[in-house]
Amino acid sequence: MILDANNLPDDGTLRADVCIVGAGAAGISMALQFLGSGIEVLLLESGALREEPDTQALYAGAVADERLHSPPDRYRQRRFGGTTTIWGGRCTPLDPIDFEARDYVPHSGWPFAREALLPYYPQANQLCEAGDFSYTAAATFRDGGRPMIEGFESAYFSSDTLERFSCPTDFGARYGQRLRSASNISVVMHANVTAIRLLPAGDRVAALDVRTLGGKRLQAHAAHFVLAAGGLEVARLLLASRDVQAHGLGNQHDVVGRYYMCHLAGTIGALKILKSPGAVHHGYEISEEGIYCRRRLALRPEAQRAQRLGNFIARLHHPRVTDPAHHSSVLSLLYLAKPLIPYEYARRLLGDEHASVRTWFKHLGNVVTGPLEAIAFAWHMLRDRKLAQRKFPSIIVTSKANLYSIDFHAEQQPNAASRVMLDSAQDALGMQRLRIDWRYTPGDVDTVTRAIELLAAEFNRRGVGRLDYEPATVEAEMTRYGAYGGHHIGTARMGSDPRVSVVDGNCKVHGIDNLFVASAATFPTSSQANPTLTVVALSLRLAAHLRGLVRAEAAATAIAGPPQPDGHRNPIAAGSPV
Amino acid sequence: MTVRVLVLGADGFIGSHLVGSLAASDWASPIACGHRARAGGGADPIARLQFDATNESALYQALQTADAVVNCIAGSARTIADGARALVAAAARQSRPPPLVHLSSMAVYGNVTGLVAESAPLRGEDAYAQAKIAAEANCGHYSRAIVLRPGIVYGPRSRQWTERVARWLLAHRLGDLGAAGDGCCNLVYVADLVTAIAQCLHLPGMVGQVFNLAMPQPPTWNEYFVGFARTLGAVPVARIGRRRLKLETKLLAPPLKVAEILCRKAGMSALRLPEAMPPSLLRLWQQDIRLDVTRAGQLLQLRWTALDDGLRQAARWCNQRADALNS
Ligand SMILES: Cc1cc2nc3c(=O)[nH]c(=O)nc-3n(C[C@H](O)[C@H](O)[C@H](O)COP(=O)(O)OP(=O)(O)OC[C@H]3O[C@@H](n4cnc5c(N)ncnc54)[C@H](O)[C@@H]3O)c2cc1C
Numbered sequence: 001m002i003l004d005a006n007n008l009p010d011d012g013t014l015r016a017d018v019c020i021v022g023a024g025a026a027g028i029s030m031a032l033q034f035l036g037s038g039i040e041v042l043l044l045e046s047g048a049l050r051e052e053p054d055t056q057a058l059y060a061g062a063v064a065d066e067r068l069h070s071p072p073d074r075y076r077q078r079r080f081g082g083t084t085t086i087w088g089g090r091c092t093p094l095d096p097i098d099f100e101a102r103d104y105v106p107h108s109g110w111p112f113a114r115e116a117l118l119p120y121y122p123q124a125n126q127l128c129e130a131g132d133f134s135y136t137a138a139a140t141f142r143d144g145g146r147p148m149i150e151g152f153e154s155a156y157f158s159s160d161t162l163e164r165f166s167c168p169t170d171f172g173a174r175y176g177q178r179l180r181s182a183s184n185i186s187v188v189m190h191a192n193v194t195a196i197r198l199l200p201a202g203d204r205v206a207a208l209d210v211r212t213l214g215g216k217r218l219q220a221h222a223a224h225f226v227l228a229a230g231g232l233e234v235a236r237l238l239l240a241s242r243d244v245q246a247h248g249l250g251n252q253h254d255v256v257g258r259y260y261m262c263h264l265a266g267t268i269g270a271l272k273i274l275k276s277p278g279a280v281h282h283g284y285e286i287s288e289e290g291i292y293c294r295r296r297l298a299l300r301p302e303a304q305r306a307q308r309l310g311n312f313i314a315r316l317h318h319p320r321v322t323d324p325a326h327h328s329s330v331l332s333l334l335y336l337a338k339p340l341i342p343y344e345y346a347r348r349l350l351g352d353e354h355a356s357v358r359t360w361f362k363h364l365g366n367v368v369t370g371p372l373e374a375i376a377f378a379w380h381m382l383r384d385r386k387l388a389q390r391k392f393p394s395i396i397v398t399s400k401a402n403l404y405s406i407d408f409h410a411e412q413q414p415n416a417a418s419r420v421m422l423d424s425a426q427d428a429l430g431m432q433r434l435r436i437d438w439r440y441t442p443g444d445v446d447t448v449t450r451a452i453e454l455l456a457a458e459f460n461r462r463g464v465g466r467l468d469y470e471p472a473t474v475e476a477e478m479t480r481y482g483a484y485g486g487h488h489i490g491t492a493r494m495g496s497d498p499r500v501s502v503v504d505g506n507c508k509v510h511g512i513d514n515l516f517v518a519s520a521a522t523f524p525t526s527s528q529a530n531p532t533l534t535v536v537a538l539s540l541r542l543a544a545h546l547r548g549l550v551r552a553e554a555a556a557t558a559i560a561g562p563p564q565p566d567g568h569r570n571p572i573a574a575g576s577p578v
Numbered sequence: 579m580t581v582r583v584l585v586l587g588a589d590g591f592i593g594s595h596l597v598g599s600l601a602a603s604d605w606a607s608p609i610a611c612g613h614r615a616r617a618g619g620g621a622d623p624i625a626r627l628q629f630d631a632t633n634e635s636a637l638y639q640a641l642q643t644a645d646a647v648v649n650c651i652a653g654s655a656r657t658i659a660d661g662a663r664a665l666v667a668a669a670a671r672q673s674r675p676p677p678l679v680h681l682s683s684m685a686v687y688g689n690v691t692g693l694v695a696e697s698a699p700l701r702g703e704d705a706y707a708q709a710k711i712a713a714e715a716n717c718g719h720y721s722r723a724i725v726l727r728p729g730i731v732y733g734p735r736s737r738q739w740t741e742r743v744a745r746w747l748l749a750h751r752l753g754d755l756g757a758a759g760d761g762c763c764n765l766v767y768v769a770d771l772v773t774a775i776a777q778c779l780h781l782p783g784m785v786g787q788v789f790n791l792a793m794p795q796p797p798t799w800n801e802y803f804v805g806f807a808r809t810l811g812a813v814p815v816a817r818i819g820r821r822r823l824k825l826e827t828k829l830l831a832p833p834l835k836v837a838e839i840l841c842r843k844a845g846m847s848a849l850r851l852p853e854a855m856p857p858s859l860l861r862l863w864q865q866d867i868r869l870d871v872t873r874a875g876q877l878l879q880l881r882w883t884a885l886d887d888g889l890r891q892a893a894r895w896c897n898q899r900a901d902a903l904n905s
Contacts, residue, residue, distance in 0.1 A: 036693070129756075167756075167817065174757055181691065181866065288808050290754060290815040389756065389819035 024082020033543035047079030081172025089168025111505035231488025269469030282316035329370030655709035662713030729764025734895035753816035764792035
C-alpha cells in the first residue's frame with residue numbers, strides 16, 4: 001500500500017521487519033523482492049509522485065568548486081522513483097577486472113569477485129527493462145551485429161562489448177502499482193528520515209527519526225534498516241547521526257563521505273575515418289527483445305594491466321554541437337532547441353557557455369541550408385523519442401564526411417581527499433546540508449590521456465582513421481563540465497577493513513548489526529560502467545541476504561517463544577492511503 | 579479392456595487434443611462427440627457422434643456406450659450452463675453413473691489477486707464466469723464429478739491464446755506491455771491439460787476432487803508475449819505503451835467488433851479484418867492472480883512442459899498454419 005506521512009498521527013510509530021530509506025532504483029528494487037514473502041517492509045520516501053520544490057530543496061548544498069561539480073540539488077531527484085525519473089537508462093555491468101585489487105589503482109579491490117553478482121545481474125537487467133543480460137554483440141545478435149568500423153581489429157580495444165538501454169524506466173511509475181497492491185509493503189511518502197538512532201551500546205539501530213515538511217514527527221522501528229537514499233544522501237545520513245557515535249555512523253576511521261567518485265567523461269578530437277561512410281556504424285542496433293544496443297571501444301583488461309591504466313571506454317560521437325563550423329543542420333537544430341532540453345542533458349550536449357547572437361545566426365543558417373535533414377531529424381526525435389515508450393537513447397548523426405569526435409567515459413580512482421561532508425548550513429528540517437569537494441588525481445588524467453593516445457595510435461596503425469587532438473587539452477576536456485553528473489560513488493565504500501571502508505561485503509555498516517546500505521555509495525571503485533544496473537544487482541543481493549536473516553530470526557523466535565511486546569510484527573500505524 | 583471415454587466438444591481445441599491422445603493410448607478409446615459433421619469419415623478409426631450437447635436425451639443415449647465422460651464444451655454462456663445441466667441429468671440416470679471430468683476455468687475466481695487455492699470463493703461476474711460457476715454448481719449435484727480449473731491453455735490449435743496472440747505479435751500490436759503486462763499468466767500447455775484429464779480418469783480416488791491447473795512457475799504476461807514473439811520470430815519485440823493499449827481496447831475495439839459482426843451477417847469472411855482487442859484482456863493482463871496448483875502437483879503426478887518447449891510447439895504450429903493458409 002502507499003501512504004502519506006502527512007496523514008499519519010503525529011508522534012506515531014511505524015513498524016516493520018525491514019525498513020528501507022529511499023524509493024529510487026535501489027529501494028524499489030529491494031522492496032519488490034519482498035512481495036508475497038510475508039515479511040513486513042516499510043519503504044520511507046521523502047518525496048511524492050511528482051517533483052515538489054520544497055522537497056527537492058532538501059537536497060540543496062554547497063560545492064567547493066562550482067566548475068568541478070554541479071550543485072547537489074541537480075542530477076538527483078528527491079521524489080518517488082528517485083533519480084530514475086530523469087536518468088538516461090544506459091546499462092552495462094561492471095567488468096571482472098573492476099573487482100580486482102590492482103596495484104596501479106590505489107585502494108582498489110572489492111570484497112568479492114564479479115561471480116557474486118552474476119546470479120543477480122539478469123534480474124537487475126529485467127528490472128531496468130534492458131532485456132537479456134547479454135553484453136557482447138557476438139552473443140546478442142544472431143549474425144554478430146554490424147561492426148562499428150569495418151576491419152578494425154585491435155589488441156588494445158574491443159568493439160564487441162555493448163551498452164544496452166532501459167526505456168529509460170522510471171522505477172516509481174513502472175513498479176508503483178505492484179507496491180501499492182502488496183499487502184506486506186507499506187510505502188510512506190513525504191517521510192524524510194533525518195537521523196538514525198542507535199541503542200546506547202552503539203551496535204544496533206533502535207529507530208529512525210522521520211519528519212515531514214508539514215511538521216509531523218514519526219519514528220520507524222524495524223529489525224533491519226537499509227539506506228537506499230542515493231550515493232550522496234547515504235553519507236549525509238550517516239554523518240548526521242551522531243547521538244551515540246560522535247563522528248557519525250560507521251565513521252570511526254573518518255571514511256564516510258571520502259573516496260567520492262563520479263566518472264571522467266568528455267568529448268575530444270577530430271576523428272577522420274579513412275573508409276567509406278558505409279563502413280562505419282556508430283549508432284544503435286535493436287536486439288530481438290527490442291532493446292537499443294550500442295557498441296563501444298573498450299580498453300581490454302590485458303591492456304589495462306599492461307599499461308597500468310584504469311578502466312576506459314569510448315564511443316564515436318558527433319562533432320561539438322556548439323560550434324557551427326560543423327555545418328550540420330541537425331546539430332544546429334539541436335542547438336537552437338536548447339531551451340526545450342532538460343538542464344542535466346543540455347549541459348554536456350550543448351555546453352553552458354553563453355552564445356553570441358552571431359553564433360546563433362550561424363546555427364540558424366545551417367538549419368536553413370539543410371532543411372530536409374533537419375525536418376527528418378525532428379520527426380525521428382518526435383516519433384522515436386518523445387512519443388515512444390522505449391526511447392531512442394541519444395543523438396546519432398552520421399557524418400557524410402566520416403568525421404567524428406571521441407566521447408569517453410573512464411574510471412575515476414578512489415581518493416580519500418575527494419569527499420562529501422556536512423556543511424554548517426541547515427535545511428528546512430534542521431539537518432545539516434552537504435558540502436561537496438570532488439577531486440581528481442594525476443592518475444585519473446593519466447588513464448584518460450594514455451587511453452586516448454593508445455586509441456589514436458591503434459586507428460593509425462590499423463589504417464582505419466586519423467584522430468587529431470591536442471594531448472595537452474585532455475585534462476581540460478575531461479573536466480570541461482566537471483565530474484560526470486548523477487553517478488555518486490564510493491562515499492560508504494565496501495571492504496573488510498573498517499579503517500578504509502564503511503560497509504562489509506554484505507553491505508552492512510561495520511560495527512552496527514542491523515544497518516545496511518544499498519547504493520553506489522558502497523562501490524569501492526567506479527569502473528567505466530554507469531552505476532545503476534550494478535546498484536540494482538547489489539540491492540537484489542542484499543534483499544536475498546535480508547530475507548535469509550529474517551527467516552532465520554523467525555525460526556529462532558518460533559523455537560524461543562512469541563516475540564516481545566515491542567516485537568517487529570505489529571502492523572504499522574494507520575493512515576489513509578494516497 | 580479399454581475404457582470408453584465420451585468426449586463432448588471433441589471438435590474444439592482441447593477436445594480434439596484429448597481425442598487424439600486417448601486414441602493413441604492403450605488404455606482408453608475415445609467416442610468423439612461434436613456438433614459438426616466430419617468430412618471423409620470412412621478412414622477415421624475414431625468413433626464419432628454428432629448431436630447438440632444441450633440435448634439431454636441424446637446425451638443419455640451416448641452415455642449408454644461409454645464408461646466415462648469429459649466435458650470440453652466451449653461456446654456461449656448459455657451452451658456452457660445448459661450443457662452441464664443436461665449432462666449431469668443424463669449421467670445421473672445411467673444404471674452405472676460414469677465418472678465425469680468437467681472442464682471449468684480460472685475465470686470462476688473473478689478479479690481477485692494473489693495466490694488462489696481451490697477453496698477460494700467463486701466471484702466471477704461476467705457472463706462467461708457466471709456460466710462456468712453455474713456449470714460447476716451442476717456438477718456439485720453429481721456424485722462422480724471431477725472439476726478442473728485450468729488457467730490459460732495454450733499450444734497448437736489454440737485460437738485464443740496461441741493463434742490470436744501470434745497474430746497480434748506479428749502485427750506488433752502486442753509485445754512488452756510494461757506495467758500493463760505485469761499480471762501473472764497462469765499458462766497450461768494443452769498436452770499437460772490432456773494428461774491431467776487422463777490422470778483424473780486413470781488414478782483412483784479422483785472423484786469429487788477439484789483442481790487448479792497451471793504451470794507451477796508461471797511467467798508474467800509480458801514474459802509470455804516476449805518469449806512467444808521471439809520464438810515466432812516476431813522481432814524486434816515492440817514496446818506497447820498505455821496510450822496505444824487504450825486506443826486499441828477503447829477506441830478501435832468497438833468498431834472492429836461491429837465490422838466483424840456485420841461481415842459475419844453478410845456472409846463475408848472477417849479474416850482480413852484486424853481482430854478487436856477487448857478491454858477485458860487489458861484487465862486480465864494486469865491481474866496478479868496466481869493459481870495455487872499444489873493439489874494438482876501432489877495428486878495428479880504431472881510433469882509440466884517447460885515454457886520454452888511449449889512455445890516452440892506453439893510457434894511451429896502457427897508457422898505451419900500460416901503456410902497452409904498462404905498456399
Ligand atoms: C541526468 C542523469 C542521467 C543518468 N543516466 C544514467 C544512465 O544512463 N545509466 C546509469 O546507470 N545511471 C544513470 N544515472 C544515475 C542514476 O539515476 C542513479 O544511479 C540511480 O538513480 C541511483 O539509484 P538510487 O536508488 O541509489 O538513488 P535515487 O534514484 O536517487 O533514489 C534515492 C531516493 O531516496 C530518497 N531519499 C533521499 N533522501 C531521503 C531521506 N532522507 N529520507 C527518505 N528518502 C530519501 C529520494 O527521494 C529518492 O527517491 C543518471 C543520473 C542523472 C541525473
